[in-house]
Amino acid sequence: MTNGKRERSQRTRAAILQAARERFAADGFERTTIRAVAADAEIDPSMVMRYFGSKRGLFAAAADFDLALPDLSRVPSDELGAAVVDHFLTRWEGEPTDDSLRVLLASAATNAAAAAQMQEIFRAQLAPVVAAAGPHDPPTAATRAGLVATQMLGLALCRYVLRLSPVVDLDRDAVVHWLGPVIQRYLTEPSG
Template structure:
């Protein structure tokens, strides 16, 4: 078998893996490097599979989506991802408050998911690649639920970017910088304030 040259993508060889756990770990290692190199948006399951030396279908057996694979790499549980996704189920006229509540619940809990997300955020503040990775991941979550503009996709992108910036900024103020008045405020009070703004951004009236 041909040896791969030394470098950031030289971590695998094609062929049968000795066991399921080893194969799963190889996929996680490949995904971690690929996400770091290309960002969330540009990374594909096919590219990760190629790096790990396995079929894309096998990757999907371990992880049902790119979101879930990213969550596993970053130690974010499928339950946390599902909680955010579930915010978009329900009446359109209250999606802003549901999204605000779901994001804050995941980011500010005492569970390992929150620790992983806050670690990502601290890294994003200091590192451009980490910044891009986190931004694209959050925007992808919001894009899935945002009401698409019928004739202006750029408008949708701007609204999603603003919503993502708002949510990240609030977490930075409460958890990282710890602005006193924000850090002490009850979560539901924050939700009441930002819910209407997120509502306008994610589900604008025609």
């Protein structure tokens, strides 16, 4: 394959992936059609099959992402909660916006593979960072990570998916003000 063709192939692949992320995030797995993704990417539907094999393969590629959490062991212990909340807000509302979490949120409720992927992301990415934030059993780091997930995913659900107006209307500082101490408690409070 020539370099020109390879570059074009990579561009096509990237265009498909971007269109797929937007569709999956907006409509979920079931309602997203390969035909619609192809139309958004301005290519033929059969190309989606060629590049990703199947609708499930396309979804797996679109939903693969990295929380990119910072190393909490370097954050002052009394600022852990605010740091975590701020990080997620940046990740979800920064430029350019990454739709990957919304892809998973919109599909995890009705797609076992998506739910499993969400579980794995929090197990493999959030729990170790929580553990590294400091020794504080009980409860275990896994339990603390689960508690953090209830609040952060609940925020994402209400703010980006359900779009509950009082939650959408909170500005960034207000979100950190209200959720920061909650996450702080989940990360550091000793008893369980």
